[in-house]
Amino acid sequence: MGESVAGRLFSVLDAFEGGGPPVLRLTDIAARTGLPAPTALRLVRELVAWGGLERGADGGYRLGLRLRVLGAAAPCPRGLLDAALPALRALGARTGGHADLAVLSGPSADAVLCLVGGDRPPPHATAYGKVLLAAPPAELPRHTRHTVVSPGVLAGQLARVRAAGLAVCAEEFRLGEVSVAVPLRGGGGGGTVGALGVTVSTGVPLDRVVAAVRAAAARVRPPEPSP
Template identity: 50%
Template sequence: MSAVGRALSVLDVFDGAACLRLTTIAARTGLPVPTALRLVRELVAWGGLERQADGSYRLGTRLWVLGGQVPCQRRLAEAGRPYLRGLRTATGRPVALTCLDGDRLLVVDELGEAVAAGSHLPLHATAAGKLLLAHGPDALRRQVLGNLVRITPYTVTAPGLLLRQFADIRGGSPATTREERRLGECEVAAPVGPMGEAGPAAALFLTAPSTPAARRAAPLLAATAAALTAHLTPPDSIAEARLT
């Protein structure tokens, strides 16, 4: 692996982790501790990592600055922020705007601490992920269904059950989850963008403490997603937001 590849592997292990110690970074990358230490120090000097008072490391602000300059993500986040704010105010629930990033769900923006912007979430355990999978290409569904991981006791890991849920979503049922990603949290999602061959470009989701509460918010969520879709015109503007 090249020096650049090793440095990128160090950054990659922070996906989903707020802070990591050097020994954990070395173990997850498979690098010797001295090599990991050298790379970590270089990344700290560059601003890609920050060293905490307890000796652990977290992602640095320079990465967030650069990430915010990615055109597709920035445009979608800028367009969606007023709609997220309105939905958050109307429902009092945490809300997030998401899109596909390969075989994962990328949180483009959020309000109410549903999940941090820039985070990646599993498609099969999120309402937005299920929605995008239901309307997405067969190849993506096969890829995800072949690697289902149980996150909570309620995470659906039976491919047949997920396929039935996808069919229901395509038939008009709301995309929902019940404590499948995090205990005590239920989700409902709505599509953003026209339904092309690859499905919608993005999805809004809302988090609530119960399935009935999530379903009660579904009409307002759908109306907000439709309004954002109408705002993202011409259609090419939405297509630019797709990361796949």
């Protein structure tokens, strides 16, 4: 008996496992799953319509926001995620990028950056982390030739990010990617409760991306803390 439809759908999602590239072309998905290209295309379209995959402006596919929310492993407060979800969807659609909400777990010395779907990229090499970090982490591993690994340089960046309320991180975590993020403030003008932003391909006009990120963050009303 042939593989079930559900099994084929799962195989498409499994194609994104294993630490490979986060964006796959249809030909990559077909090759990794062993499915005929027409079958892979039909399944990919169904997953895009449901929200399990997102199609970028370059024609590549990556895991979608709905799937990442369902599988969320990050300690993101549920109320904050609910408040930000409409803005995240709009931001992804407006920029063609990968919109995310992030929180920081642990002190700066050994901070763990947690994105909506459970991803945990290095905080020092992403815009999200630079919005949330109070000080450079104890370790600054290099991920690309652009990664800032000097504590002094990073401390200066963090101060400028706090002053501007904006972080732009170009190819520090992965080549070909730029992340842009801004802080989300607690109710009543309180402290930073998270970072909202998007990852786009290098070469996308950043002025428009920055405007889109700021507009998305302005739509989010974080819940009041419990008494």
